[in-house]
Amino acid sequence: MAEVINGKLVGEEVVAKVKEATASLLEDGGAQPGLAVVIVGEDPASQVYVNSKSRKAKECGFHSEQHTLPAETSEADLLGLVEKLNADPAIHGILVQLPLPAQIDSAKVIQAIAAEKDVDGFNFTNVGKIGVGELDSAFVPCTPAGCMILVERVHGKDLSGLTAVVIGRSNIVGKPMANLLLAANCTVTIAHSRTRDLATLARTADILVAAVGRPEIVKGDWVKPGATVIDVGINRVVSAEGEKARLVGDVAFAEASENAGAITPVPGGVGPMTIAMLMANTLASAYRASGKPSPQF
Numbered sequence: 001m002a003e004v005i006n007g008k009l010v011g012e013e014v015v016a017k018v019k020e021a022t023a024s025l026l027e028d029g030g031a032q033p034g035l036a037v038v039i040v041g042e043d044p045a046s047q048v049y050v051n052s053k054s055r056k057a058k059e060c061g062f063h064s065e066q067h068t069l070p071a072e073t074s075e076a077d078l079l080g081l082v083e084k085l086n087a088d089p090a091i092h093g094i095l096v097q098l099p100l101p102a103q104i105d106s107a108k109v110i111q112a113i114a115a116e117k118d119v120d121g122f123n124f125t126n127v128g129k130i131g132v133g134e135l136d137s138a139f140v141p142c143t144p145a146g147c148m149i150l151v152e153r154v155h156g157k158d159l160s161g162l163t164a165v166v167i168g169r170s171n172i173v174g175k176p177m178a179n180l181l182l183a184a185n186c187t188v189t190i191a192h193s194r195t196r197d198l199a200t201l202a203r204t205a206d207i208l209v210a211a212v213g214r215p216e217i218v219k220g221d222w223v224k225p226g227a228t229v230i231d232v233g234i235n236r237v238v239s240a241e242g243e244k245a246r247l248v249g250d251v252a253f254a255e256a257s258e259n260a261g262a263i264t265p266v267p268g269g270v271g272p273m274t275i276a277m278l279m280a281n282t283l284a285s286a287y288r289a290s291g292k293p294s295p296q297f
């Protein structure tokens, strides 16, 4: 039976370190870390995530701003706000919550965020640095960064020679996750919707990362006995008519736990780590702005 990797607990440990490092930055006369979170429209799930990000930022002792814009906001107006935040010395991290409404080109907005304030790590500069293994001065996207901390809790820092399979090739999880696993000396395969016989491939993985956005697609017999399973999925499903929606991952948790050596639950696994690493990235940005090397987590 698998060890359940408690992302909520690990996330709280990271946040506790961020709080401490924030306090010592302020004691040394450094700037108070500032995080601005922008949300456009009223998507309920986005509201949940944005509220928890703002709350966590305040808990860390940050200056925290939340900008809520109406769903019909123009691309020009949103870009105008991003420019303002780019120039604001009280702000070290800018996050524009995705997805954005159809009238706005997300790619344009993401690239408009100053690279040194791009705490999502989605900007070309940060993606390029991760692509060439230049991790120290980049912002690593929050979810992959959080996943790596959970993997390291099980395997330690050196993953040399382990086989990793990442299912999903998104710019915000799959691809950066594969790069981080490669940088940690795994042998990495990225699977996707066109991959043939996904189950056979998944069974080769010592570390299996599911980031496809399809509820419980990874079955128990896809998991190599003893493997570490990292479930990035956040799917709201309603099984019976009128039943309250529940959150499930991309992994069929119960059956996968039969084979896995360690597995992350949903909720309580990768999600809280995403929030924690956003705090860590914002802190790192404030340290850099104060000319100090940022603490490692």
Ligand SMILES: Nc1nc(=O)c2c([nH]1)NC[C@@H]1CN(c3ccc(C(=O)N[C@@H](CCC(=O)O)C(=O)O)cc3)C=[N+]21
Residues within 6 Å of the ligand: 048, 049, 052, 095, 096, 097, 098, 099, 120, 142, 234, 247, 266, 267, 268, 269, 270, 271, 272, 274, 275
């Ligand atoms: N620019 C941008 N950056 C993001 O990082 C970003 C985004 N847009 N858009 C949406 C996704 C999703 N995301 C999550 C954050 C926290 C939880 C989280 O805390 N989940 C809890 C459950 C919370 C709940 O009840 O839904 C858990 O898994 O335990 C989940 C998902 C960040 N995202």
